Amino acid sequence: MAQILPHAQFQPSDTVDFVIVGSGAAGGIIAKELSTAGFSVVVLEQGPRLTESQFDHDEFDTFKRSHNCNDPVTQPQTFRATPHDKAKKALSLIYGRLVGGSNAHFTGNFWRLRPSDFNEASVLGAMKGTGLADWPITYEELEPYYTKAEWELGVSGEPGPFDPPRSRPYPMPPLPVKSSGVLLERGARALGLHPQPTPMAINSQSYNGRPACQHCGFCLFFMCEFRSKSTSMATMLPLAEATGRCEIRPDSYVARVETGPDGRATGVTYFGAGKQLQMQHARAVVLCANGAETPRLLLNSESSRFPHGLGNSSGLVGKYLMFNTYFGVNAQFEHPLNEFKSVQNTRMVLDFYETDPRRGFYGGGGIDARFGRYPISFALEGLPPGSPEWGEDFARTLTEQFPRTMLFATHGTSMPLEANSITLDPQLKDAWGLPCMRVTYKDHPDDLKCSAFLTSHAMEIARAAGALKMWAEPIRPQTQGVHLLGTCRMGNDPRMSVVDRYHRTHDVPNLFICDGSSMVTSSRGQPTATISALAFRAGEHIAAFARRGEI
C-alpha cells in the first residue's frame, strides 16, 4: 500500500489558514490546491476514513445499512413534494459519508458541460416560473480547468462529434467496450445517431502510479480497492497530505460556521467521534459538503447578525435544488452480455443534448448503455412486469436473463425551481441534536416530458439493436436524488445568488463554497467533471486571494 508519510496534525485551537468542510470531489481538490500553494489546511469529514482493505463488494449492505452513506437512522430526513404538503420521514437524498465523499463510490462518468449550458437563459429566453439563469462564467473560462481535472485526476475517453472544444486530448484512451456498448452503437448507428465512448474517470491504463481497471464490476456505490477509479480520495488527498500542511480529520461532523463581531468567519464548530463539540479556528472557511449538507450547515449557522442563516441575504441558500432526471429502459438480448463485468458503462449517445424548442419542452439529455443491477436488485426488480415472482419459472428466468439483460439509462435536465429546496425540518433532530434537512422536490413538467422523450429514443435504440424484449421504467416525479445541485448558486448579483464567480459568498468575505451547490443549471446529468473543474478553478483563485491578502 501507499507509503506512510508524516502528515500534518493541527490542534483545533491552532488558527489554520483554511478549514475545508467535506472531502469529496471538490473538497479533495481544493485541499490539494491550497496545501500545495503553501497554506495550512484542515479538512473535516463527517464520515470515517477507510482504506482499500476495508472496501467490500457487499450489495446487501448498500441497501441495508446505507453502506458508507448518510445513515437514515442517525441522520433522518423528511420529504415533501411541494411546500403545501406535510413533510414525512424519508430517505430522499443519498450521499457518500466517508473520507472521499460521494466521489469515492461514483460511477466514474465524466461529461463536460457544453457552452450552451452556461448561457441558455439568454439564448432561449427566461422561462416563467423557473429560476433559469446564465452562469457568471462561460465554458471558455472553465475549459482549462476541465482539462486540468481530466489530467490531474485521470480520465479515459475519446471526443465525440458534439463535444465542446478542448485544449488537450483525454490523457487515456477509452476503456474496452462492453457488450452493452456494442449494442448501443449498433442500435444508435442504425437510427443515424452518433454513439461515442463514455468519458470515465477510471484508468484504462496505468496512470500516475495507479493501475489500470481490473474490470471487477463494482464501481457504482463501491469504492475501488485497486485505486483505478480516479477519485479525489485516490488522487488528490494523498498529494494534499504529502505537503505536510494538510490534515484530513475524519469523524468530524460540522455543526456551525462561526462568525466574529465583524461578520467574518472565525472557523467551524464540529462534533468529534465522541460527539464532543469543539472549534477549529481558521482564517477562512471553504464549504464543500455537497448540495444538501452545505445549505443545511449555512441555515444551521444562523445568528443575530445572520438570522436567516449564514450567507443567505439573498434568501436563496438551499433553493433551486436539482437532481437531474434518471429513467431506464431495460432490454433483454439473445446472447449473454455479462454486464456484471467491468465498469458500469462504455458508450453513450448525446444527440439529444441541446434544447430544441420544436420538441415543446426545455432541456435535453443523454442515453448510456450500462449494467444496471447487481444480483439482489436484479432478482427483485430486473425482470419485465408480469414475470413470475417465485417458483421454477422464476428461477429459470433468472438464469436465462441475468447475463442477457442491460439497461439503457437516460440522463436529463432538472429545471431550477425555487420551491425545490433544502430547508431545516422544524421538528426533527439528528443524533447530534441538529435540525435535520427537509427536502422539497417536484420535477418540472418539462423535465418529465424530456425524460419521456429520452426514454422513447432509448426504446428505439434497443429495438434497433435487436433486443428481444424491452420495457421502460414509468416516468413519474422523482422523490430521491444523488446529484445534489444548485442550492448555493453562483452569480454576479448578490440578490440573485449566494456565491460570486470566484465562489466567495457575497455576504462573508472569508467564506467560500464550492461543490454541486454552486451549479446554476443542472446540465444533462453527470455533474462530477464540472464540480471538479470548478474546484480546480476555485482553488487557484482562493490561493491567489490569500497570497494577495484579499481574504
Next chain:
Amino acid sequence: MDDIYDRRTFLRAAAAAGAAWAAADVAELEEALAWAARQVEANGATSLNVLKTAEAGVIDAMTSRIVPSVDGKPGAHEAGVVYFIDRALATFNADQKKLFAEGIANLNRRAARRWKAASFTALTTAEQDELLHAIEKTPFFKAVRLNTIVGTFALPAWGGNRDYAGWHLLGFEHQPRFQPPFGYYDADINRRS
C-alpha cells in the same frame, strides 16, 4: 472450492497478467488481490439461533419452492438460505420473529386441515406450491420471498449463498479481475484489439 478463489491462484494470475499490469505497482496490486481473494472466500453459516429445527424445516421448504433448483442449477436450499434467514431473525430482522413463528404455524395448520399432513414439509412439492399460492399476498410470504432472494444472492458472509450457489444460478461471477472480451457482443471487437 473452485480454485479460482484460491489466493495463490490470484497472485499467479496477477504475475502473469500482461501489459496492463506490467507498469503498475506490483506490491500494491498484490495486496489488493490478496484482499479480493479474502472477499470471495465462502462463509456459510451452519447452526440455528432463532428458528427451532421443525420451523427451520418449513422455511427451508418454502425457500426451496420460491427459488427452486431447476435444470441442474442450485436453488435457495442449496444456497443454505434458511441459515441466512435465521441469522437475520437473530439480528437485523429481529422484529419479524413473531411474523415468522405465526406464519409457520399457520402454514402447518393449513397443511393439516387440507391434507391431514403432519407439517408443510410432509406435502408434495405440488401441494406446497398450491398452499403458497394461496398465501402469496400475505406479509409472511412476502417477507420470506424477500429474505429468500436476499439470502440467495447476498455475499456468503451474510450466511446464505453458500459456495456461491445463488451466483451460479445467475451466471454471476465474483472475481477480482476479468479480461475482455466480456460477453458475446463484444467478443469480435475485443479480440481484434
